[in-house]
Amino acid sequence: MEAISLKLDDGFLVDIEKTMKQHRYTTKTEFIREAIRDKIKQLEKEEALLKLGKIYGASKRKTTDDNLKKAKKLAFEDLEKEFNL
Helix, strand or coil: CCCCCCCCCHHHHHHHHHHHHHCCCCCHHHHHHHHHHHHHHHHHHHHHHHHHHHHCCCCCCCCCHHHHHHHHHHHHHHHHHHCCC
16 A cells, blocks of 8 residues: 655645544544545546436437437446446
8 A cells, every 4th residue: 555645724624624523534544535435436427427428318310208218227227237236
């Protein structure tokens, strides 16, 4: 495991410590690691949604309600597979 150094403004550090106490984190390291994991998941989700938008996006042809429902179902199934939901 690699150690990194991080400098934070005093006001930001106070906000972190306040949030840590409210949510019962024991160390700043634990809090920061989880924040980074959450950010990575959020970015992956946004990328997947953009990808789905390109794959299942707007069409030049007319689409029936049934076709639209099928496309939505396929899109959600793809998301469930990708994120193991």
